[in-house]
Amino acid sequence: MHVHRFEKLWIGLSLLLIAGFIGIVLFGFTVMDLKVPGIEEGRQVDPTTVLSDKEFSKPGVRKISDDHYEVYMIAQQFIFRPGSTQPLTIPANTKITFHMTAPDVMHGFEVPGSGLNATIIPGQIATFSTRFPEAKTYGIICHQYCGAAHHNMQGEINVVPPSEFDESNLISQ
Amino acid sequence: MSTPESAAPGEASVPEAPSEGSKEISLDEFEPYGTLAVTGSYFVLLLVLYALLYFVEFATHAPHIIE
Numbered sequence: 001m002h003v004h005r006f007e008k009l010w011i012g013l014s015l016l017l018i019a020g021f022i023g024i025v026l027f028g029f030t031v032m033d034l035k036v037p038g039i040e041e042g043r044q045v046d047p048t049t050v051l052s053d054k055e056f057s058k059p060g061v062r063k064i065s066d067d068h069y070e071v072y073m074i075a076q077q078f079i080f081r082p083g084s085t086q087p088l089t090i091p092a093n094t095k096i097t098f099h100m101t102a103p104d105v106m107h108g109f110e111v112p113g114s115g116l117n118a119t120i121i122p123g124q125i126a127t128f129s130t131r132f133p134e135a136k137t138y139g140i141i142c143h144q145y146c147g148a149a150h151h152n153m154q155g156e157i158n159v160v161p162p163s164e165f166d167e168s169n170l171i172s173q
Numbered sequence: 174m175s176t177p178e179s180a181a182p183g184e185a186s187v188p189e190a191p192s193e194g195s196k197e198i199s200l201d202e203f204e205p206y207g208t209l210a211v212t213g214s215y216f217v218l219l220l221v222l223y224a225l226l227y228f229v230e231f232a233t234h235a236p237h238i239i240e
Contacts, residue, residue: 004200006209013216021223028232035238095239115230115237128238138236 037118040099040125047103047122050074056101060171061090070097072171075107075120077147083140083155090132090157091165097129108143111157119144132159 003011028034050056055072059081062070069090074081082088090096100109100120107120118126132138140155 002200004203006205009209010212010216017216017219024223024227028227032232034232035240037238111236114235115233129240130236130238132236 035128037126037128039121040127043125044123045101045125047101050101050103050122055099055171058171061088061169062171063167064097068095068097069170070099073098073100073109075100075102075109075142075153077104078142078149078153080109080140080142080153080155083157084153087137087156087158088140089166089169090159091162092132092135092159094162095129095131098127100126105146106144107146107153108141110141110143111138112141114138117143132157135159135161135164 045053045056051074055062056074059072059074061082062072064070071082071088071090073083073088079085080088098109098118100118101124102120102122104122106122108118109120109126110117116128116130118128120126136159138157138159140157142150142153144150146153
């Protein structure tokens with residue numbers, strides 16, 4: 001079959017592009033060690049009872065060690081708890097592990113301007129760890145349509161210097 | 174009276190004889206540099222936007238997922 005040289009050129013470039021996409025993703029997950037949000041494997045919750053279930057009955061910030069805190073968060077129509085009525089206050093430069101679930105419908109958790117983004121599905125616990133390098137205020141928005149007031153579902157993360165972090169608001173284990 | 178050609182709509186009409194000033198060229202003599210330029214600029218745009226999306230939005234230095 002005779003193929004025109006221009007056709008050969010853009011067939012070749014298209015194949016290179018596909019190889020490039022695959023290569024960049026492999027580079028990201030090996031050399032740059034990127035991570036994506038996950039779910040807690042092997043742990044399912046009942047959405048109808050999760051509001052009175054273990055840690056989720058008292059959502060908030062818990063301390064694991066001086067350099068590691070965890071956040072149990074409920075996303076429900078149309079608030080994040082904590083986050084919406086009270087900002088979520090956490091220390092900067094500290095490892096923060098989020099555990100999030102929903103009692104009603106699917107919600108989204110996105111911190112605009114950052115790489116933090118997860119989908120919160122009833123029955124599962126979405127989880128990831130991060131560090132906020134600087135003390136500043138971040139927003140949270142729901143990015144999955146969850147009902148009539150979805151557009152109002154938002155929250156705030158207040159990152160404070162570790163020395164100013166008030167531990168009296170922590171949820172005791 | 175309709176001719177046999179016009180009686181069958183959609184059928185290719187008989188090619189006209191080359192008019193004066195036109196010439197037939199082979200496939201390899203056909204060089205669509207305009208098409209190449211448009212395709213090439215879309216290709217470059219695609220690469221730039223992919224890099225922006227991946228390295229700026231996803232692999233960002235702002236807070237990101239570490240585990």
